[in-house]
Amino acid sequence: MRAPDAVRLVAALGAVEIAIVRRDPMTGPLLAQASRAADGLTVGPWLAAAADLARASDLWDDASSARARRKAVQVLCRAAAHAVQAQVLGIAATAPPTEGTQ
Amino acid sequence: MRVLGESAGLLRQAGADPERLAALEAAIVAGIGLPARPRADVHVHLGRDRDGHALSPDELLDDMAQWQVDRAVVFALNDPGRDGDFADANRQVMAAAAAAPDRLVPFCRVAPQRGALAAIEAAAAAGARGLKLHPVAQGFAPESPAATACVAAATAHGWPVLVHAGFGARPLADALASVLEAVPDARLVLAHGARGDARAVRARCADHPGIWFDTSLAALPDLIGLPPGRLLFGSDRPYGDYATALQLVGLAARIAGWSDDELAGVLAGNLASLLGEDDAGA
Numbered sequence: 001m002r003a004p005d006a007v008r009l010v011a012a013l014g015a016v017e018i019a020i021v022r023r024d025p026m027t028g029p030l031l032a033q034a035s036r037a038a039d040g041l042t043v044g045p046w047l048a049a050a051a052d053l054a055r056a057s058d059l060w061d062d063a064s065s066a067r068a069r070r071k072a073v074q075v076l077c078r079a080a081a082h083a084v085q086a087q088v089l090g091i092a093a094t095a096p097p098t099e100g101t102q
Numbered sequence: 103m104r105v106l107g108e109s110a111g112l113l114r115q116a117g118a119d120p121e122r123l124a125a126l127e128a129a130i131v132a133g134i135g136l137p138a139r140p141r142a143d144v145h146v147h148l149g150r151d152r153d154g155h156a157l158s159p160d161e162l163l164d165d166m167a168q169w170q171v172d173r174a175v176v177f178a179l180n181d182p183g184r185d186g187d188f189a190d191a192n193r194q195v196m197a198a199a200a201a202a203p204d205r206l207v208p209f210c211r212v213a214p215q216r217g218a219l220a221a222i223e224a225a226a227a228a229g230a231r232g233l234k235l236h237p238v239a240q241g242f243a244p245e246s247p248a249a250t251a252c253v254a255a256a257t258a259h260g261w262p263v264l265v266h267a268g269f270g271a272r273p274l275a276d277a278l279a280s281v282l283e284a285v286p287d288a289r290l291v292l293a294h295g296a297r298g299d300a301r302a303v304r305a306r307c308a309d310h311p312g313i314w315f316d317t318s319l320a321a322l323p324d325l326i327g328l329p330p331g332r333l334l335f336g337s338d339r340p341y342g343d344y345a346t347a348l349q350l351v352g353l354a355a356r357i358a359g360w361s362d363d364e365l366a367g368v369l370a371g372n373l374a375s376l377l378g379e380d381d382a383g384a
Contacts, residue, residue, distance in 0.1 A: 021269070049126055053118055065116035067154060068108035071343075072123060075106040078319075078346045079130045085322045086353045 001041050006087045008037050013081040020074055028054045031073070034080075043080040050076035104165060107343030130345040134352030137362075140370040143174040143347075145264065145293060145318040145336030148198055149191050151179035157340040159198035163205060169344035171337075172370065177209040177234040177264070186216040189224070196228040207231050207377065209264060213240040214248035222255045231377060232261045238270040245280040254285045262289040262376050268319060271298030275306035278313070288312050289376065293336070295320030295328060304328065314376060317351055317368070318342055325354040330364040334372050 012034035019027040028051075035051035038044040050073045053059075058066050059073075103110040103120070106127050110120035143166075150156040156179070166174060176199060178191035192210045199208035209232035210225030212218035222233065233256040237244050244265060256263050267274055274296060282288060291314040296303040304327060307313050315328050318336030325333065337347040355365045367375075374380050 046126055046130075049123065053116075056117060062154060065112045068112035069116040069118055071108050071340075072106040072113060072118065075343045075346055076123075076126065078343075079126075079349060082322055082346060082349050082353055086357060089323065089326065089357050091353070091356050 001084070001087050003088070005037070005041060006084050009034065009041075009043070009084045010081070010088060012037055013077055013084065016077055017074075017081070020070065020077070023060050027059070031077070034077075038080065043083050046076045046080045046083075050080075104161075104168065106345065107165070107340065127345050130349045131352070134349060135356070136348055136352045137366060137369065138170055139172060140366075141169070141171045141348075142335065142370040142373040143171050143337050143339070144291065144316050144334040144373050144376075145342075146174045146176045146339045147179040147341070148176050148195050149179045149181050151181060153180070155179060155340050159202065159206070162339060163202060165339065165344060166205065169348070171344065173205055173207060173373070174337075174339075175207045175209055175232065175264070175373070177232075178211040180236065180239045182213055182216070182240070186213050187218070187221050188212055189221060192221065192225050192230075193228070196225065196230065200229065209234045209261075211236070212252060214242050214246065214252045215240075218248065218252050219255055222252065222259070226259050230259075230261070232256070233263045235263060236266040237272070238266055243272065243277065244274065245277040250281055250284045253281055253288050253290070257285050257288045260378060262291055262314070264291040264293060264316070266294070267292040267296040267298050267303070268294030269298065273302065274299040275302035278303065278307055282307065282310055282312055286312075289314065291316055291334060291376070294318055294338070295324040295333075297321050297324060300324040300327075308332070314372070317354070318347060320350065322350060322353060322357070325350065326358040330355075330358070330360045330368050331372065333368045334376065335369045 016030045019030050031051045031054045035047040038047045053069050053073045105120045105123045113120050181191040182188050183190045188211045195208050199206040208230050210230040211234040212221045253263050289312050293316050295315050314332045316334045316336035318338035319342045
């Protein structure tokens with residue numbers, strides 16, 4: 001991952017983190033944008049999966065299933081944020097599985 | 103089966119593919135190089151929060167088995183009850199710990215402005231081993247007389263005090279210094295690596311012998327600047343999850359160059375020290 005890619009993703013994921021906590025309707029678009037920025041990078045599969053989950057219309061429902069999906073989105077974004085920050089700080093984190101394992 | 107900290111059944115109901123998510127979860131910790139055991143978690147909530155988050159003792163014990171976490175410090179979610187003193191929530195936490203005494207270490211949670219000193223004494227009699235304070239959720243200043251009295255009462259029992267220091271926290275460095283001046287023997291564990299005010303806390307009081315930090319939902323750049331001898335692994339279940347909690351510690355260890363002993367301390371040994379168990383030969 002090149003430094004500009006990493007810095008771009010750190011910023012994008014910071015925005016997504018706050019949007020999720022605030023239940024902001026911009027969460028989906030912000031996450032889709034972060035996913036596109038990560039396409040082809042090691043964290044791409046995590047963010048693609050998170051963006052898929054966030055596309056659901058009832059993301060903010062109080063139903064247990066919707067809450068579980070929100071939490072899964074948060075975990076995938078957090079994993080990506082940690083990996084990208086580690087890259088910025090000097091090491092490469094483990095890559096998620098490639099297409100064949102998803 | 104739980105995936106990413108959530109029930110696979112609920113995720114399937116929500117239209118997700120748990121098998122795909124499980125493969126992604128496995129990759130989060132793959133290659134991180136963490137020792138399998140022992141692992142001890144200093145930051146877990148039990149019960150049901152006003153915000154809808156919930157975790158039962160059985161769910162936690164299942165999570166711990168899945169992630170090879172031997173012990174966890176547990177305390178109530180934000181469920182202060184009708185009287186605002188966390189009496190029922192604390193009783194449930196103590197009962198859960200009594201049912202799994204080798205796995206769960208109970209802390210009590212109080213609102214300093216609502217019957218806190220009586221609640222601390224009741225919890226002590228029921229087997230509590232520490233105190234949890236959440237200045238944001240309960241709306242108090244950490245250095246207020248009521249909060250300082252709680253820290254003094256906990257310290258008199260030999261307890262550490264876990265303090266929320268993440269999202270929403272006010273400036274903490276001066277407040278903590280004030281508390282430590284009033285209660286010099288206090289041991290304060292700043293949750294989330296003091297994420298809410300990390301640079302100021304590190305500059306002002308990170309080397310104070312009474313200041314510790316937990317890793318739950320912390321920021322990686324903060325963790326690598328903190329002394330590993332004062333760091334305690336934490337998950338913040340059910341807000342956090344074990345996969346990324348372990349990923350965070352593994353990455354911090356590699357970036358900061360912690361020794362094997364330092365990493366083992368963060369994962370478990372430092373909690374035993376905090377609880378005074380190494381002094382007792384436990």
